[in-house]
Amino acid sequence: xxxxxxxxxxxxxxxxxxxxxxxxLFNTSQPSRSLAAPAFPAxxxxxxxxxxxxxxxxxxxxxxxxxxxxxxxxxxxxxxxxTEELKEGYQYHRQERGYGxxxxxxxxxxxxxxxxxxxxxxKGLLEITLPRAEADKPRKIVVKSx
Amino acid sequence: MTTESKNLEVKKEELAPAEGTExxxxxxxxxxxxxxxxxxxxxxxxADVPGADEKSIDITLEKDRLTISAxxxxxxxxxxxxxxxxxxxxxxxxxxxISKEIDREKIQAVVKDGVLRLTLPKREAAKTQKIAVKxx
Numbered sequence: 001x002x003x004x005x006x007x008x009x010x011x012x013x014x015x016x017x018x019x020x021x022x023x024x025l026f027n028t029s030q031p032s033r034s035l036a037a038p039a040f041p042a043x044x045x046x047x048x049x050x051x052x053x054x055x056x057x058x059x060x061x062x063x064x065x066x067x068x069x070x071x072x073x074x075x076x077x078x079x080x081x082x083t084e085e086l087k088e089g090y091q092y093h094r095q096e097r098g099y100g101x102x103x104x105x106x107x108x109x110x111x112x113x114x115x116x117x118x119x120x121x122x123k124g125l126l127e128i129t130l131p132r133a134e135a136d137k138p139r140k141i142v143v144k145s146x
Numbered sequence: 147m148t149t150e151s152k153n154l155e156v157k158k159e160e161l162a163p164a165e166g167t168e169x170x171x172x173x174x175x176x177x178x179x180x181x182x183x184x185x186x187x188x189x190x191x192x193a194d195v196p197g198a199d200e201k202s203i204d205i206t207l208e209k210d211r212l213t214i215s216a217x218x219x220x221x222x223x224x225x226x227x228x229x230x231x232x233x234x235x236x237x238x239x240x241x242x243x244i245s246k247e248i249d250r251e252k253i254q255a256v257v258k259d260g261v262l263r264l265t266l267p268k269r270e271a272a273k274t275q276k277i278a279v280k281x282x
Contacts, residue, residue: 040154042233046226053223057196057233059260081154084192086183096179097194098154109229124196124260 022109040102041077041126045109049138051131052108059124060097066121068128070114075130076105111136155179156232161239173220174236178262182242189248189266195238196260203262205255212253213241214262 037043046053058066060081067078083099086092111133119128161175169175178193195203198216206213216238244250247268254265 037156037232040156042156042158044231044233045229046223047229048226050225052229053226055221057260059194059196060192061259084181084183087185090183090185092181092183093189094180094182096155097181097192098179100154102154123199124194 039104040098041104043077043104043106045106047109049132051112051129052110054106054128054130056126057124058121058126061121061124063121066119066126068117068119070112070117070130073108073111074105075108075128076103077126078103158233160234160236171217171237173218174234175239176234176236177240178214178216178238180240187268189268191242191264191266193238193240193262193264194260195257195262197235198238198257198260198262200257203255203257205253205264207244207250207253210243210246211241212244212264213239214264215239216262 041056041058043054043056046055054075056077058079058081061079062082065079065081067076069076069078078101080101081099083097108130112130113133116131117128119126121127159177161177163169163175178195180191180193182189182191184190193214195214195216195218197218202217202219204213204215204217206215218235218237220235244266248266249269252267256263256265
């Protein structure tokens with residue numbers, strides 16, 4: 001830490017506080033708590049220096065019914081889950097699995113390379129890999145001497 | 147035919163262990179959402195078990211109790227840390243009582259895209275036993 005010769009504004013301190021908050025949010029191995037998803041599907045977000053990994057559980061959804069788009073820092077997932085059409089005379093005893101359309105957008109912690117986003121759907125699990133934008137990656141600056 | 151729509155539920159319901167017992171596996175256990183419908187010849191049960199496949203699902207039938215256990219290994223992507231979580235990952239377990247009219251030998255199970263589908267055929271009507279009452 002540099003010692004201050006002149007009184008400075010609290011701007012630096014505020015930035016530092018904010019930085020700590022962000023680090024706490026994105027760098028802890030265990031999230032402080034599980035948030036309630038505001039809409040279907042619930043998503044988990046993993047991050048590293050290289051990018052983000054977003055996962056969601058979409059059991060019974062067809063691969064072709066999932067639509068993923070990335071605009072700036074926003075990731076959107078759209079889709080629908082079909083229900084089985086019951087023939088006449090068939091009768092439900094229990095119906096707990098929902099169906100219909102779903103759509104959700106989340107804000108990513110950093111800009112991503114939209115054309116390098118990859119998604120895999122297997123066993124009802126969706127996994128989206130979003131590489132961090134090259135321009136946004138932290139850069140190391142070499143100090144030259146004359 | 148159903149015309150009503152049922153909302154897609156976000157929250158996973160956790161299964162509480164039976165009183166006085168503990169789990170042997172150190173993971174969470176969830177109750178899979180299940181639909182059950184009956185047709186003329188069979189009862190069909192579908193359950194959401196995302197992350198499970200044919201190798202990780204156990205179905206047992208003990209007397210009248212049909213138990214579905216799906217084991218899901220929580221994924222921890224290398225070099226990543228969990229930034230925020232909206233759902234937990236764990237096993238699924240649920241039991242149902244099966245009526246006498248189900249032919250236990252012919253129960254079939256298929257899993258696809260994280261949905262388990264059990265077909266429970268009813269016994270053939272011909273197999274209904276009739277007991278003749280003889281005069282003494």
